[in-house]
Amino acid sequence: MSKVKLFKGRNFKNIELYKDISKDEWNDPNWQISNSITTLAQLEKVISLNDFQKKCIDKAIMTSSPMRITPYYASLMPQDSFNITDKTGNSIPDRVDPIFRQSVPTPAAYLFKVGLDDPMSEKDRSYGCVYQRYPNRVAFKVTKTCYTYCNHCQRKKDIGKTTSEMAPDYEKGIEYLSKNTNINEVILTGGDPLTLPLDILDNILDRIYSIPHVKIIRLGTRVPVVLPQAVTDEIVDVLKKYRPMFISIHCNHQNEITDEFRIAIDKLKNAGFTIFNQMVALNGVNDDFKVLATTFSKLYWLGVKPYYLLQCHKTARVGEYIVPIQKMRILTNYLRGHISGPAIPNYVVNMDGGGGKVLLTPSGYAQERFAFEDSKSYLPIHIMRTWDDTFVKYQELLDMTEERYNDLVDTMDEFYGTKGKFKLCVNIIDRHGDYVRSTNVNVKIPLIKDKQYLHFNPNEILGYSEGPYGPVTNPQEAHEDFEP
Numbered sequence: 001m002s003k004v005k006l007f008k009g010r011n012f013k014n015i016e017l018y019k020d021i022s023k024d025e026w027n028d029p030n031w032q033i034s035n036s037i038t039t040l041a042q043l044e045k046v047i048s049l050n051d052f053q054k055k056c057i058d059k060a061i062m063t064s065s066p067m068r069i070t071p072y073y074a075s076l077m078p079q080d081s082f083n084i085t086d087k088t089g090n091s092i093p094d095r096v097d098p099i100f101r102q103s104v105p106t107p108a109a110y111l112f113k114v115g116l117d118d119p120m121s122e123k124d125r126s127y128g129c130v131y132q133r134y135p136n137r138v139a140f141k142v143t144k145t146c147y148t149y150c151n152h153c154q155r156k157k158d159i160g161k162t163t164s165e166m167a168p169d170y171e172k173g174i175e176y177l178s179k180n181t182n183i184n185e186v187i188l189t190g191g192d193p194l195t196l197p198l199d200i201l202d203n204i205l206d207r208i209y210s211i212p213h214v215k216i217i218r219l220g221t222r223v224p225v226v227l228p229q230a231v232t233d234e235i236v237d238v239l240k241k242y243r244p245m246f247i248s249i250h251c252n253h254q255n256e257i258t259d260e261f262r263i264a265i266d267k268l269k270n271a272g273f274t275i276f277n278q279m280v281a282l283n284g285v286n287d288d289f290k291v292l293a294t295t296f297s298k299l300y301w302l303g304v305k306p307y308y309l310l311q312c313h314k315t316a317r318v319g320e321y322i323v324p325i326q327k328m329r330i331l332t333n334y335l336r337g338h339i340s341g342p343a344i345p346n347y348v349v350n351m352d353g354g355g356g357k358v359l360l361t362p363s364g365y366a367q368e369r370f371a372f373e374d375s376k377s378y379l380p381i382h383i384m385r386t387w388d389d390t391f392v393k394y395q396e397l398l399d400m401t402e403e404r405y406n407d408l409v410d411t412m413d414e415f416y417g418t419k420g421k422f423k424l425c426v427n428i429i430d431r432h433g434d435y436v437r438s439t440n441v442n443v444k445i446p447l448i449k450d451k452q453y454l455h456f457n458p459n460e461i462l463g464y465s466e467g468p469y470g471p472v473t474n475p476q477e478a479h480e481d482f483e484p
Ligand code: SF4
Pocket: 145, 146, 148, 149, 150, 152, 153, 154, 155, 159, 190, 191, 192, 222, 250
C-alpha cells in the first residue's frame, strides 16, 4: 500500500470504446499497444467532443500531428476534458485536462506551424544514430517509435516513422562509440527505447556495454508513464544485465502518477535502478505552483528523483506549449523550502543549435532575484552562458503576426468552448518581421507584493496544517505544545 495519494483514472468498463474488454486484455501490454487510439472515431468513444472539436481534431491528425494514445493513458482523461475539477470538485476554470492537452492534437498544430524543425541541430552533429554535444557523452537514438505521441515532442517530425531501416544507423553509432575513447556515457533515447523488440534492445545494450571505455548507460523512456503495464519482468530482466544503469522517465503532471505507474517504478527500483524524472515545462499543463510542488513531491516520495525541468523547445508546431522563462523561474524559486531539497529539479534550457543545457534555476542571490521579479514586462531575449563559456543570445518565444495570433486564439477559444483557457505566449511582429510586443506580459504573474510575499501563498496552496504545529519552521517555537 502506498502512502502517496495516487491519481485514479476512469474505470475502463465505463468508457464506451472499452466496455466489452476483459480485465486480462486491459492489463495486457500487447493488447494496449495494438489498440492504441489513432483516429477520431476511436477518440470520440473515449471523451465527449462537439462537432467543431471533432472537425478540428480530425484536421490536426490528418494534416499536422499524428495521434497515438494508449488506452491506459487515455483512461486518465475525464469524459469532459474541457471542463475539469480538482479533487474536491471545484472547477479549474483556466485549464483543460493535462493528459488531453499533452496527447490530443488541436487546431494549434495546424495554425501555429512556425518553429524549428531541428532545434538541437541534430542533423549537423550526428554520426549514424549518435548525436553529440559534450565531450564525454552522446545520445544514441535507437527507434522512432513511442506508445503515445506527445504534442510537445522535440523530435515531432520523426516520431511515428518506421524504424525498420535503423540498423545501418546503429552500426555507425557503435563504430563511433568504439573509436572515440572520450565517450564514457551513452544515453539511449529515440523515440522510446523500451518500445524495441526485446532481442534488439538486448543486443544494442550488449554491444554498447562491451565497449571498454563506456562506463555507464542512461536510458530515457516514457513507458512507465504512458503504458506502465509494459514494464514487464522480461524487460526488467534484460535491463538488469547492464547495471549500473540510470533510467530517466518523463512525467509532466501529478495525474500521471497512478498505482500502475507506482508498480512499474517499484519493479525498476527493486531491480536496482536509480530513476530520474525529466519534466518539460508546458503551458497549460504544469505552469502552476501547486502542480509543480505536488508532482515533484509525489515522484520523490515514490523514489524518483526529479532531475530536470526543461524549457520546451521551439520546435515547429510545438510553440503553444512554451512557458515564459520568467514565469517558471518565479514558480521554481518558491519551491525551495516548501518541498524537500532533493525533490527540486534543475530548471534548464537546451540551447538552439546544440549549445547544450544552461541552468535557469533561480538562486538565492538577492540582486538577481529582484532583477527578475520586480521588473514589469520584459523582452524575452536572453544572453546565456553555456557550459563551454560561450555567450549566446537566446530568444525564448516564437514570432507571429497580430493577425495570425488573433486567428489562433479565437479558434482555440472556440475549440475549448470558452475564453481564457488558451494562453499563448509569442512575440508579435509586424509584416516586416519587426518586433512589436510579447504576449508573455499577461502571464508574468505571480508578482511579489510589496516585497513581502506573493499573490499566491505557498502555505495555503500546499495545504499545511494550521494546527498547533504548523507551519512552524523552528521546533522551539512550538515546544510547549509537544511537551509530554
Ligand atoms: S515519448 Fe518522448 S520521444 Fe516519444 S513522443 Fe513523447 S516526447 Fe517524443
